[in-house]
């Protein structure tokens with residue numbers, strides 16, 4: 244392949260991701276100007292596949308809020324909500340969204356329409372209380388879809404199991420109820436063939452996402468799961484069920500396979516392969532990543548790319564012959580997987596350490612997301628009992644600059660890498676091989 248063709252493909256995922264993101268916001272801006280409401284949804288079980296069938300613009304308040312942090316304006320939004328009485332230790336995404344709504348949907352990336360309906364799952368308890376705020380503000384309907392979760396690591400059940408079949412029927416009944424509500428809210432008749440198209444697009448996207456994640460087992464790794472991965476994740480959520488999402492992930496697979504063949508890694512001279520657990524530090528997002536890459540540390544995978552994609556990493560294949568029942572099964576499998584990635588990550592992490600040849604696992608609990616952060620200390624201990632891998636436990640926040648201390652983070656991260664270096668230099672089983 245010539246250098247021009249190579250230059251066109253390498254980096255395309257990041258360029259196209261940014262373009263799709265801009266286009267998505269332009270669409271939302273038009274919906275806001277035209278007075279069309281959107282469907283407010285969350286990353287863990289968005290049901291984008293179904294909502295597209297009713298031509299509802301998709302608004303992801305979590306993604307909008309994190310963008311305020313990445314663009315360094317989150318504090319203004321947080322302060323505004325705190326002045327209204329929202330507590331400083333609440334989920335920062337909620338507070339940024341409250342301020343966004345009070346500003347008529349104005350965000351640094353554009354303007355979002357108000358909600359016509361909100362659809363949420365029980366994957367995070369904050370979702371339910373958050374949607375109640377919109378209910379009070381806009382008096383619009385909210386549909387809470389209850390997805391039965393597992394109760395312990397490794398207790399996931401599958402098709403054919405009696406409990407699983409009961410749970411699937413329970414989710415399917417809720418989806419049928421939601422379809423009736425969507426018909427009422429939009430005044431549009433449900434079109435099962437459009438759902439089939441949407442599920443087919445989601446199948447293509449899911450296959451691509453799974454493959455992209457697997458391809459990062461390459462050495463050197465092909466993308467940084469923290470920085471590049473977050474761009475891919477945005478497309479995975481925002482374009483699930485859309486043809487653009489399907490094409491994007493097929494092209495991303497092409498890009499990653501090309502990079503693998505040509506031995507092209509990230510811009511970092513990879514010395515240590517890392518896995519990230521938790522939610523990123525968005526207020527200093529670029530710098531946070533640099534604190535690792537400066538030492539030659541690259542993130543080859545993360546639990547974030549699993550739970551924040553709503554379990555799309557599972558690549559559940561919808562059966563187009565039976566779309567509604569299959570959507571229920573896919574939602575059950577994927578949202579359960581997302582919840583397990585947050586609550587019981589040990590088995591998956593131990594496997595990742597093995598298959599991705601990982602040197603270190605970084606646990607990043609954050610002040611304002613209890614759902615993800617509670618239990619991370621136990622998860623870390625459990626992982627260290629299961630496998631011999633270095634770990635770092637470092638705290639900050641995803642939104643709130645006031646609790647992000649770059650100097651403290653740097654000290655801890657520098658010490659972590661010193662440990663990794665001595666561990667590598669030490670004879671196997673000798674001094675320095677500890678964690």
Ligand code: SF4
Pocket residue numbers: 305334335336337367368369370611612613614615
């Ligand atoms: S508490 Fe955590 S998982 Fe829940 S909405 Fe906030 S950031 Fe998302």
